[in-house]
Amino acid sequence: MTPVLEIKDLKTYFKTPRGVAKAVDGVSFSIPKGGTFALVGESGCGKSMTALSVIQLVPEPAGYIAGGRVLLNGRDITGLTEREKRGIRGNNISMIFQEPMTSLNPVLTIGEQIIEAITLHQGKTRKEAREAAIEMLGRVRLPDPAALLFAYPHSLSGGMRQRVMIAIALSCRPDLLIADEPTTALDVTIQAQIIDLIDELKRETSTAVLLITHNMALVYTHAETVGVMYAGKIVELAPAKTLFRNPMHPYTVKLLRSIPGQEKRGLKLDTIPGVVPSATSYPVGCRFSGRCPREMEGCAVIEPPLVERVGGHSVACHLHDAEFMSGPYSRPLRHEPDALPPLIVPHGEREALLEVKGLKTHYPIRKGLFKRVAGHLKAVDGIDLTVKKGSTLALVGESGCGKTTAGKSIIQLIRPTEGRIIFKGADLTTLSEKGLKPFRSRMQIIFQDPYSSLNPRLTVKETIEEGIKALNPGLAKKAREEKIARTLDRVGLGPEAMLRYPHEFSGGQRQRVGIARALAVDPEFIVCDEAVSALDVSVQAQILNLLKSIQRDFGLSFLFITHDLGVVEYIADEVAVMYEGRIVEQGPTEEIFSNPKDAYTKRLLEAVPKIDASLLSAWRLPGDH
């Protein structure tokens, strides 16, 4: 049977001022009817470009398909005219994007958008299309579909919008559905629903699915075949279960081992040093050389081909090539130990550093011409928390439940409506801005988005300097600069970073700058507001290691706000689960995870896709046995 999609040696290049960027450089795979193929890998390795090439939407004129074929049901679609391509998009291939906020047109109703898609591609009359639309919206389990037709996108939540996108994508019964990070922007519980929905519809219509995601557990539970992409190439290709049981490429192993979780507590997470090479200048030989923990002498000059080794498991690495290994180039250049080093934060003191009692933060809702207060949005509605010295308290919950507001209220970025915050014997809520000043340096915050958290017009030095100047104005220039250099060194950046601007850094490095900014004023308590959520797993692992080692060295306390339960299991000593402005459950991490009592906590924990625990600790780098 011909596969729905077959890609052969696909090459998608970009013309850039620095030369040709080989975003996709010889990728081949196929997806059968009703199958799910997952593409994983670090950010910037070419996953999205592969997807856009398949749907023939490579951004022109800079981007172009430089070679290879894309066969849809056996027919090559690379040479089609624009008109024919448009026919294929929607009729044969549909795509769901990551960002549910921007992928719907805000000025058209849901009905108009979905009906347009149906009439355009299926030649149905408007009346038929309307019925089909209602049916589709019902199928994706949106409440009251008939009424929803008249709603505008802004009145829907992110999860609902993504469901509408799926309804639109599937209403045309495509042969192939491309889902590029379909759940990344959504809450854990909603993520599970969306992915189950795609699965269910796939089974009904036997659509083939190309799934692009950062979430390895999702791949493990929902994909049949996985391609691991690195620097424009697939480096390992295998059935999902096989890949997770026996990852063969050093890159795959590293990637998998950087996922945080319960079983890694007390250990350093595995990280991949360096960054993905720029698409304009790949290394000549193996593209992973330079970062590989098992690099050999020949690796940097001889490129390993993707070769099937055992039962449908292909890998592009010389370590699995007996001939190469017996040859002259197999002398190891680097041989990192396989075992992960321990990273233990001692817990001597158990006294409270910060106590939150009955904290309420309400936002006034203003209405009408004179902006009279018409009511209050109860973002935080009476919470009690205790943060112990030198330990980490995680605050979890779905988006909009008030986590960030709680964090900001605690460190007095927002003045709370009610309640007490006892920090070092003082009630912060009663202090004036001036009275707070001595406490400001004791409490700091690290943000989620490494892009909006740094002022693009200030150098790193100026950014870090600001806090020192505000809180320790007496410090001489020389001492200040030394302090900045020391702090940068502590977060793993060299002193040469000082004079550079934020845009010259990668996401992970920017996050380090953000941490340095907080650290420079010697805080005792840091609120980490989704501090690792926007990062790639491999970078996330580096930052988590950093945060943990800082905690160990300085005895800091963290309030870790996140929706990623794997991170919580790894780093938190205690967890508080928040739901609609209140804390529904609180306790030691292990206890909450093994024996949740509250209904919402249970739902939350069940929704998280998991990789079998027995596999998690069994991953080994190749070449050690």
Next chain:
Amino acid sequence: MPVILATDLIIFFLVGAIVYFIIASQKDGSLQAVRRELVKNRLAMVCMAFLAFYVAVALLDSVRYRDAVVGDDGKEALSEGGSVIYSPEALSLLDRALSGIRTRTEKTYSAPFASHSYAKESMEGASGGIVRGYPPLKYPRTHWLGTDRVGNDVLFIALKGVRTGVVIGAGTTLVIIPFAIFFGVIAGFYGGAIDDIVQYIYTTLSSIPGVLLIVAFMLLFGSSGYQGGLVSEVHVVWRAFVLNDRLFWLCLILGITSWTDLCRLIRGETLKLRELEYVQASKAFGAGKLGIIYRHIVPNVMHLVLITFVLQFSGLVLAEAILSYIGIGVGPETGSWGNMINTARLELSREPVVWWNLLAAFAAMFALVLPANIFGDAVRDALDPRLRYK
């Protein structure tokens, strides 16, 4: 005796700011980077040369003084009270430097490099009778751009227009930018009642037709003002100062009617910036509000300021022409491209066409507006560290 007009202060301020930038950029690291970036950009440098020429001309034309009246005896004439009498005509350095061209006037129009006048005249023929013909010019082949209706050299007039153009462009912007930044930023940053008031002001202002406002304002303040030409005692405020300068009022009212757009943009941007995480981080340091505005808000709205400046600059130079046309712009005595274009209306309907006045005005205007646009863009890019090192 020096005469300082209100608008001269604008030029002095402009030149001062340029000098300050040059000096400060020798030391300050980030300004140095901006300067390096600008110097690297060839096109920007060419544009800057044009602009520098214009500013230099404007500056020369803004330093003026009145000569003492010299009596028949070759000595300074004294009034009855024994003080020196000054001529009512204040000549600028430019006037004096170009006095060759300035005083070489013909009777009426003549084409560029012509040797004979443009209009026929009755004159004594070689044989003694009266013949009609083109009389030879007093200064043949010296008027590069021809002469105008009253015989003044067009090159000189066009150069006199430079100061007006620069003053309108720079002066109005000087009014707009502080207003717009101040109100836009405080409205966006503080919100609440302050925001309401600012919004109320600019909504009201922008709902009054601009031209009406300008006419009313100019009639009220500008009508008795100094129009260029002779300085009368009415204009002199304190010995040497002429503050009631019509061009100054024009800048002021043009500024007042056009700061609202920029203010609206800045308010919106500030609303966005205020919530950004680096501002929050700054608050977490207990940094003062003014510090936050200075470090994080203002630098990040500067791109809007520059874009608006570039877009408005050409509009303002043109607005001067239109306002002069309806009689509320600068006075007829003040050399301005607007006045030149206005008179060109009639000239274009003559036969043969008098084209050189119009062309000179356009060329002069073009050579200011285009480099200003390109240079403005270059400055904006140079200010943005994200665009450097490309």
